[in-house]
Amino acid sequence: MEKSCFIDVENSINSGQVFLWKKNKENWYGIDGQDVLKVSKSGRIKSYNNTKTDFFRKRDDIDRIIKSISKDSTTRKAVKRYLGLRIIEQDPFQCLISFIVSSNSNIQKIKNSLENISRKFGNRVEFENKEFFLFPKPERLAKAAISEIKSCGVGYRAKFIKDAASTVMLKKIDLENLKKSNYQDVKREICQISGIGNKVADCVMLFSLDKLESFPLDRWMIRILERYYSGRFELETKTVTEKQYEVLHEKIVKHFGPYAGYAQQFLFKMERENYQKKWL
DNA sequence: CCAAGGCCTGAATG
């Protein structure tokens, strides 16, 4: 198979980008907003209601991107090991809520909470004789009681979820429109939603708003930078303050270039596998 | 601008 069109479905889904996915025999089934996707081993997509989507970003010139981000031996190793790993372009609202839920949490729990949210507030559909719950629309979450949202296991994030849903419902923020804006503007916009800081914003922007220079800096990525790039990306404070995050991101884009987000995904995947962390 | 403390929750650790 040609390198440029190969998609490693398994590793792409199991890399902390999406959560509402499960495997059934050879295929992966997942929720993407108001659609259900079935992805075959080769990356062929069949969907419940044919929403237009480029889920695996086939439009990206992956060879060029890989060449562009391969700036050091660590990245080159990660890219080689996880060839076919892709950035996923998912439904923006689902992505927004997913990463609000993700803060101060872990993959297992995020998945659990999101499944509860879909089951409780999303529409039930049948696809290939299987039952699915679509991701709830903004209106539904906006009008939900905080206590109802809390019952999904999200704790103090319940209010963030409700507020974020209201913000989208009232079109104070137009997610689709943000795809056309630049990195700085989008980040400023969505960081106004409470529950969304730098890291969550970068995830939302990278995985749903077409901002490939986003480089989510969580504990893992900080650890990776310390371990493999000693000195180059030094933190000047003990904790990652807002200012430090910004400074660090500038250095990162200077090093990895405009597709830094892809580098992040390869590095993240490699390090998590090294530590045998569980995925979905 | 930075540091410290609090926050839901459940799995892991002592």
Add this chain to the structure above:
DNA sequence: ACATTCAGGCCTT
């Protein structure tokens, strides 16, 4: 058993 810690952070003092 039971308490404490920790996990893909963020918000408030």
